[in-house]
Amino acid sequence: MTSASSTLTTNSTMSGPNFHSIPVLDYSLSISNNPDDRAKFISQLQNALINVGFLYLSNTTSVIEQKVVDELVSYIPKLFELPQGEKDKIRMVNSPHFLGYSRLGAELTKGRTDHREQFDIATPHVSRWRPGDPDHYNVWGPPQYPDESVIPGFRHAMETYLSQVTTLGSQFITLIAQALGLPPSGLSQFYDIPERMQHRGKIVKYPVPDAKSDSNQGVGPHYDAGFLTILLQVTSHPGLQVQNLAGEWIDATPIPGTFVINFGRALEFATKGIARATSHRVLSPPADSTTPRYSVPLFHNVALDVRVSEPKYQLEFPPEILKLRDERGSLATTDSINYSEFETQPSGQVQLMGRVKSHPDVAQRHYPELFKRFFPDGLPAQGVAY
Structure with a gap:
């Protein structure tokens, strides 16, 4: 959703795996x-889920109030x-939970600097x-906020927004289950x-690059981790791109009144x-902006202890759904390789390893053994996010 509300007409044209546009669904x-309306939505969601991996979602104000979005946007x-x-004062290095502030250019993706400044946030x-528990139990914990005196009301605005978006996410999971041929509760065991x-989540600023810069990488090609991502594109700038099965990059240009939703590796x-799970970049x-x-x-996210390869997490799908997957095919090549560990490791461990690779300074302080494992030569100049 952008800060301006708008009523959209859902595009009912189904997209194939080599899509050249991203479908818009009316929540x-x-x-x-x-x-009939509900069945139409589930059919459109099924197509987006299987063939595209991304969608725009309009008309969500029954769950996320426009005034809540507008208030958050005013603070950014x-x-x-x-x-x-x-x-x-709230640098991420202070937090064993990898929450807080990161300066401009503090991360790399595949060896190249991500030109962004950000605050990692959470519910x-x-x-x-507790002592003796697996390290990944500590990857979740309290977020850091600026002092109330320096930006009064921001924390309340952020927490209200997070609460409503989380509610939308939980409701959307039941719709995903139905689009997969499962009952509405068919994915509940993962929570x-x-x-x-x-x-x-994150609050991200992508500044206009210096005229002398030879890179336009806001963030390099990657997959997201969990079941789904709900993205608020605050400004009208283009930049988000998603990759179809032919390897082509398709623009996800901001559309007023929508959120962008994409599916993560855990769900895949x-x-x-x-x-x-669709490869994407920003x-x-x-330069003239x-x-x-x-x-x-x-x-x-899904629960920290979920290991999707375990028998208790195995799902049975109708043959017609499996046929749609097989007809789609798969991406021949992609630069996005992250989060392959979901097949064998608990979700929390996968999240922790991803955070360690992205933020070695945090790992050095709070997870020294993991730091030594991934960075045997010591702290690099910048973090490496795959």
Whole structure:
């Protein structure tokens, strides 16, 4: 969703695996009293889930109030304009949960600098880790916020937004299950009770690159980790691109009044490859742009102990759904290779390894053994996110 609301007409044209546009789904159809409307939505979601891996979602104000979005959006430039000293007080290195502030250019993807500044955020959570527990129990924990005195009201605006987007995510999971030929509760075993779950995200600023810069990488090609991502494209800048099965990059240009939803590697593995995790990247704003690009993704996680290869997590799908997967085919080559560990490791361990690779300074302070494993030559100049 962008900060301006808009009513959209859903494009009913089905996209194939070599899509050249991203479908727009009308969320209000999914909660309509008309069963034909609901069936239409599930059919469109099934296509997006299997063939595209991305969609725009419109008309979500029954769950996420426009005033909540607008209030958060009003704070975002102020957040990044805080004095550097205030932002550094909540640096990620202070947090064993990998939450907090990262300076511009603090990460690399595949050896190249990501030209972005960001705050890693999360829903409220108390870490369940105790001495003797697996390290990955500590990957979830309380977020860091700037002092209330320097940006009054921001924390409340952020927490309200996170709560409503999390609700949308939970409702959307039941729709995904139905699109896969399962009952609405068909994916519930991948979640713990709400008090033991945490969903995480970012507030990201992609500044206009310097005229002398030879790179336009906002963030390099990658997959997302969990079941789904719900993205608020705050500004009208282009930049987000997704990769079809032919390897072509397709623009996901912001559409007013929508969120962008994409599916992650955990869902892909849990559904035996039926759901498509799609490679994507972000390009920096054009050099002639006068303003930065802002976005707010929320990553809807599965429970920390989920190991999708275990028998208790195996799902049975109708033959017609498996046939759609097989007819789709797979991407021949992609630069996105991350989160392949979901097939063998607990979800929390996969998340922890990803965070360690992205933020070695945090790992060095809070997870020294993992740091030595991934960085035997010591702390690199910048983090490496795959």
